[in-house]
Amino acid sequence: MRMTMRNFTSRLAKPLSVAVAAAVLGLASGPAMAAGGAKHPERAGFSFEGPFGTFDQAQLQRGYRVYREVCAACHGMNLLSFRNLGERGGPFWDSRYPNPNDNPYVRTIAAEFEIADIDSETGEEIFRPGISSDGFPEPYPNRTAAAAANGGAPPPDLSVMAKARHDGANYIYSLLIGYGQVPAGLDVPTGLYYNPYFPGDVTPFWSGDPEHVPYGGFLAMAQPLRDGQVTYDDGTAATVDQMSRDVAAFIAWASDPRATERKQTGLAVFLYLLMFAGLTYASYRRIWKGVAH
Numbered sequence: 039m040r041m042t043m044r045n046f047t048s049r050l051a052k053p054l055s056v057a058v059a060a061a062v063l064g065l066a067s068g069p070a071m072a073a074g075g076a077k078h079p080e081r082a083g084f085s086f087e088g089p090f091g092t093f094d095q096a097q098l099q100r101g102y103r104v105y106r107e108v109c110a111a112c113h114g115m116n117l118l119s120f121r122n123l124g125e126r127g128g129p130f131w132d133s134r135y136p137n138p139n140d141n142p143y144v145r146t147i148a149a150e151f152e153i154a155d156i157d158s159e160t161g162e163e164i165f166r167p168g169i170s171s172d173g174f175p176e177p178y179p180n181r182t183a184a185a186a187a188n189g190g191a192p193p194p195d196l197s198v199m200a201k202a203r204h205d206g207a208n209y210i211y212s213l214l215i216g217y218g219q220v221p222a223g224l225d226v227p228t229g230l231y232y233n234p235y236f237p238g239d240v241t242p243f244w245s246g247d248p249e250h251v252p253y254g255g256f257l258a259m260a261q262p263l264r265d266g267q268v269t270y271d272d273g274t275a276a277t278v279d280q281m282s283r284d285v286a287a288f289i290a291w292a293s294d295p296r297a298t299e300r301k302q303t304g305l306a307v308f309l310y311l312l313m314f315a316g317l318t319y320a321s322y323r324r325i326w327k328g329v330a331h
Contacts, residue, residue, distance in 0.1 A: 077234040077253035079208040080215070082283050086207075086290065090305070092298050093291050098129035100270050101288025104281045107268050109196065112188065112259075115174040117197035118292050120148035124170070127298045129288065139170045151175055189229045191258040200286075200293035207290040209235065214282035217261035221252045230256035 085094045102123070105115075123130045124138030135141040148168035153175055157164050168175070177193075178184035184192035200206030216235040223246030226232050232240070238255015241248075263278045270276055291297070 075239070075253060076237040076255070077212075077216075079205045079212040079235060082208055082211040082286065084207055084283075084287055084290070086287070086297065089301060091301070093127060093287065095129060095131065096272060097284050097287045098291055100272070100274060100281075101284035101286070101291075102129050103268055103270065104263075104285040105196075105288055108262055108281075109285065110174075110177060112177055112184075112193040113196045114176040114178075115197045115292055116176060116195055117173075118295075119171065119173045120144055120151075120168060121170045122292075122295050123147060125295060127291075128295060129291070141170070144170050148172060189258045193259070196289050196292065198293045200290040206293065207286045210289055211282045211286040214263055214286070215279055216254075222246070224252055227256060230258060231260050232256055 085091055085097070105113075121138040121144060122128055124135065124141035124144035125131060128138075130141060130143045130147070131138075132141055132143070138144055148170050151168040151172070151174075152165040153168045153172050155164055155166050156162070178187065181192050200210065203209045212235040213233060216233045217231065220226055220232050223244060224232060224240060225243045225245065227243065232252075232254060233256075234252065234254035236255045236257050238257075239251075240255060241251050243256075244251050263281050265277050268276050268281065274280060294300075
């Protein structure tokens with residue numbers, strides 16, 4: 039027997055409606071069923087946010103210092119090269135040195151690092167001072183060594199951390215200032231640290247009201263920043279809040295060094311298209327003026 043389109047539609051409608059209803063209920067019940075969850079990041083008010091925002095070079099320089107003196111001991115940046123620091127929009131950009139490889143400050147920074155290399159004559163492994171074309175060195179020889187030195191959890195690379203996390207820069211800032219008082223009734227496992235901004239579910243370790251499970255989760259990184267831990271060249275007070283903002287901005291820049299350039303290009307393209315649209319409309323009105331259509 040041939041099935042008419044109406045019969046086919048009527049037969050399909052019921053199971054389809056059930057499936058849609060189930061999906062909607064599933065989406066609606068998801069948050070209610072999920073315990074804990076991360077606290078929403080605080081807004082740090084970064085200058086580079088928004089379509090017209092740009093990076094504050096002084097803040098990027100301070101952020102690099104925090105990364106170099108604190109974060110680099112555990113976290114690498116394997117997608118970043120020293121020369122990137124001296125490119126337009128970077129923390130050490132100088133218009134006198136269009137080629138960042140010629141920037142003396144960048145060359146000085148690179149020389150502070152030891153880079154593993156091979157002797158071209160003997161073939162033996164050596165360590166030499168870095169040059170501007172080198173990439174940032176890894177803090178550990180391999181992932182296994184990184185895990186062994188950090189309680190079994192290798193520290194993540196920070197090259198694209200701001201891209202890898204929702205609301206990247208604000209998340210990093212919030213995480214760094216989020217270490218504090220552990221809620222009463224929360225049993226923190228040995229070797230881990232509680233942070234309300236870190237995604238997780240602490241329900242199995244919570245002995246308090248099951249309807250009020252704390253936000254956050256546990257991570258293997260202890261609080262990395264302390265007041266006065268670094269000394270800024272510009273005299274800025276190195277509070278935990280200030281250092282967290284600065285290094286979060288630096289990591290955001292490292293995750294997308296061409297962000298400002300892309301924004302400027304996008305604005306120019308938008309203005310061009312706006313002018314083109316205006317000229318097109320004016321031409322249309324002139325050509326078809328007085329013509330019935």
